[in-house]
Amino acid sequence: MPVKDEYDLVLAVAVARRHYEQHQAKTEIAEALGISRFKVARLLDLAHEAGVVRIEIVEPVADGGLARELERAFDLRCCSVVPMPSSAPEVRAEVGRAAARLLDETLRPDDVLGLPWSRSVYDMVAVLETLPQVPIIQLSGALAGVREDSSAVDLVRRAGRIAGGGRQVFFAPLVMPDDAAAQAVRRDPAVRDTLSAADRVTVAMVGVGAWEPGQSTIFDAVDEECRDRVREAGVVGESVGACFDAGGTLVSTCLTDRLIALSPDQLRSIGTVIAVAHGEGKVEALRAAMTGDLVNGLVTTHDTAQAMLELA
Structure with missing residues (x-):
């Protein structure tokens, strides 16, 4: 993996943690990390593509x-x-x-x-x-x-x-x-x-x-x-x-x-x-x-x- 891609993946993990675990908005993350909110959106997409973030939809089970x-x-x-x-x-x-x-x-x-x-x-x-x-x-x-x-x-x-x-x-x-x-x-x-x-x-x-x-x-x-x-x-x-x-x-x-x-x-x-x-x-x-x-x-x-x- 190229160094730039490696860095982006590490950054994607950090962005994903802030967004999904700490519930920070994309604009907040961008300001904290000194990047644009468009870059934040691309990094979140990368996190999904790389399997860093996995979404599971679970239907309510009947009582x-x-x-x-x-x-x-x-x-x-x-x-x-x-x-x-x-x-x-x-x-x-x-x-x-x-x-x-x-x-x-x-x-x-x-x-x-x-x-x-x-x-x-x-x-x-x-x-x-x-x-x-x-x-x-x-x-x-x-x-x-x-x-x-x-x-x-x-x-x-x-x-x-x-x-x-x-x-x-x-x-x-x-x-x-x-x-x-x-x-x-x-x-x-x-x-x-x-x-x-x-x-x-x-x-x-x-x-x-x-x-x-x-x-x-x-x-x-x-x-x-x-x-x-x-x-x-x-x-x-x-x-x-x-x-x-x-x-x-x-x-x-x-x-x-x-x-x-x-x-x-x-x-x-x-x-x-x-x-x-x-x-x-x-x-x-x-x-x-x-x-x-x-x-x-x-x-x-x-x-x-x-x-x-x-x-x-």
């Missing part, structure tokens, strides 16, 4: 202890707890990854997967890498105002490409302005046949929303009068539009016939329904959904899991 406690407390078939608080900036991505792993572990070759639109399902599908070769059926229409690439159809198509087992989709809104409009949409052959095919679904990944502002995309999408009427009916939460009270009992509301989604009874009849949800605002709704056997699987965060166990 198995809390997950098993939740399974016992709520008689769940499966559970994954991400070891971070719901307030963490990267929480949605990590919960999505945990949900993707749990789904891949849960599905068997003879299963049929159902996916509705929800923010949590979008986060999961965005990081999916592998799935068994199972058919996938869309469980709900699309919600206006979301990203163009995150409609229910887009989610099912992406998951279907990964699984390679076929898919069944339809184009329709999730919430219609009134019952008559919803009835007209349901008569469309693609909508009718896909929602009928939901009877074949054996595993579903869903979101759970509390009936409060910012805690349910359906709550946020409907008018104030509808929100109040649903709340007056005793509703504390919803999943794929299926509304339920604090005891987990399904509640028929003014909203029920306006939704383009599988029926609440269809949702309840699915063998494995895994909820992906977290946050203090959703604890009561999650507890009710699990108590009423509407969902029997869960992916959540550490703080949400602890809060739910306190309620249990």
Whole structure:
């Protein structure tokens, strides 16, 4: 190795220690060593290239202890707890990854997967890498105002490409302005046949929303009068539009016939329904959904899991 290269490597080690161990900014290092900040950047690159600095990315390991406690407390078939608080900036991505792993572990070759639109399902599908070769059926229409690439159809198509087992989709809104409009949409052959095919679904990944502002995309999408009427009916939460009270009992509301989604009874009849949800605002709704056997699987965060166990 030429002398100049040797010197640069020694200097790269010194720069790397200051930057990564002592958390000094590049400008600080440059001033201390009498070199330019551009030279500092080149030396850090050299440290990486020479193997002086090695970066390892370690995904959070699910909290198995809390997950098993939740399974016992709520008689769940499966559970994954991400070891971070719901307030963490990267929480949605990590919960999505945990949900993707749990789904891949849960599905068997003879299963049929159902996916509705929800923010949590979008986060999961965005990081999916592998799935068994199972058919996938869309469980709900699309919600206006979301990203163009995150409609229910887009989610099912992406998951279907990964699984390679076929898919069944339809184009329709999730919430219609009134019952008559919803009835007209349901008569469309693609909508009718896909929602009928939901009877074949054996595993579903869903979101759970509390009936409060910012805690349910359906709550946020409907008018104030509808929100109040649903709340007056005793509703504390919803999943794929299926509304339920604090005891987990399904509640028929003014909203029920306006939704383009599988029926609440269809949702309840699915063998494995895994909820992906977290946050203090959703604890009561999650507890009710699990108590009423509407969902029997869960992916959540550490703080949400602890809060739910306190309620249990």
